[in-house]
Amino acid sequence: MIERSPALPRLLLTRRLPDPLMRQLEAAFAVWTNADDRTLPTADLIAAAARHAAEVLIVMAMDRLDAAVIAALPDSVRIIATYSVGHDHIDLAAARARGIAVLSTPDVLSDAVADMAMLLLLGAARRAREGAALIDARAWTGWSPTQLIGRDVTGGRLGILGMGRIGRAIARRARHGFGMAVHYRNRSRLPPDLEDRAVFHEDMRSFLAISDFLVLAAPATTETRRVLNADAIAALPDGAVVVNVARGSLVDDAALIAALRSGRIAAAGLDVFDNEPALAPDYLAIPTAFLQPHQGSSTIETRMRMGALLLDGIAAVLAGRDAPNRLA
Numbered sequence: 001m002i003e004r005s006p007a008l009p010r011l012l013l014t015r016r017l018p019d020p021l022m023r024q025l026e027a028a029f030a031v032w033t034n035a036d037d038r039t040l041p042t043a044d045l046i047a048a049a050a051r052h053a054a055e056v057l058i059v060m061a062m063d064r065l066d067a068a069v070i071a072a073l074p075d076s077v078r079i080i081a082t083y084s085v086g087h088d089h090i091d092l093a094a095a096r097a098r099g100i101a102v103l104s105t106p107d108v109l110s111d112a113v114a115d116m117a118m119l120l121l122l123g124a125a126r127r128a129r130e131g132a133a134l135i136d137a138r139a140w141t142g143w144s145p146t147q148l149i150g151r152d153v154t155g156g157r158l159g160i161l162g163m164g165r166i167g168r169a170i171a172r173r174a175r176h177g178f179g180m181a182v183h184y185r186n187r188s189r190l191p192p193d194l195e196d197r198a199v200f201h202e203d204m205r206s207f208l209a210i211s212d213f214l215v216l217a218a219p220a221t222t223e224t225r226r227v228l229n230a231d232a233i234a235a236l237p238d239g240a241v242v243v244n245v246a247r248g249s250l251v252d253d254a255a256l257i258a259a260l261r262s263g264r265i266a267a268a269g270l271d272v273f274d275n276e277p278a279l280a281p282d283y284l285a286i287p288t289a290f291l292q293p294h295q296g297s298s299t300i301e302t303r304m305r306m307g308a309l310l311l312d313g314i315a316a317v318l319a320g321r322d323a324p325n326r327l328a
């Protein structure tokens with residue numbers, strides 16, 4: 001633990017951030033950083049917050065701040081700032097009840113996550129995992145007319161579940177970059193300028209029926225929990241390709257694994273999993289599962305922007321002002 005000037009606001013950081021951000025944080029706050037750089041058990045997080053009399057907590061999507069944890073935080077805590085756009089790990093009502101402000105990182109990572117969605121779409125549809133494995137195993141014997149035949153992404157029909165900022169960034173890439181016909185499901189229909197000619201489906205069945213490519217980009221809520229289950233998979237076109245850049249809780253892993261094994265789903269591109277990092281081990285043995293270790297926002301530019309947004313929000317709240325990225 002490294003103490004800085006006691007006059008600076010006291011901040012607890014649950015994971016190391018990229019170096020340039022660490023330098024900015026250490027100039028502006030008395031920082032306690034989790035030296036292990038692994039997800040802190042919540043009891044340790046609470047104890048460290050109390051020991052350090054932290055006013056600000058910077059946490060990650062893997063830190064679970066449910067009502068019990070929030071109730072146990074020391075009175076010194078004024079702000080919980082999550083280094084993520086997803087905030088399903090924080091009980092906002094419990095934070096509000098204690099007068100703790102909650103900040104997140106919307107907008108600044110939409111492009112990076114949308115890029116990841118396209119990587120997964122292409123990687124799954126074009127069988128990138130199997131191709132890389134062939135090369136890595138030195139088993140490639142040369143070009144063949146029948147080797148690893150995939151599906152055309154260009155011109156395909158794409159269904160996007162969740163047309164928020166990330167969903168719309170995916171739609172732009174798909175439509176303008178790949179000439180895809182974009183369909184979507186959302187809590188409500190978007191105005192025409194945001195819709196950009198994407199087709200809204202009120203009905204889940206009609207949405208699934210056209211989704212030769214399906215991308216999950218909706219927040220994790222009780223409504224979206226296991227939205228991709230055996231029934232939904234049965235409603236997709238045969239040989240559909242599925243991508244998840246949202247949260248693992250949207251997918252029923254057993255159902256998706258069975259559908260990948262049978263070929264009912266041709267391929268899946270997954271960046272997020274239930275119980276990360278202990279993803280369902282069966283995925284590892286399925287060559288048509290193209291897997292990434294929760295990398296959606298992982299570019300230096302994006303991670304710096306996420307930090308800048310949190311720092312601005314923290315400064316505003318500490319100065320008694322509102323912040324555009326304040327959730328509670």
Ligand code: DGY
Pocket residue numbers: 060061083084085086087109296297
């Ligand atoms: C997010 O920002 O929500 C990403 O999934 C990282 O947690």
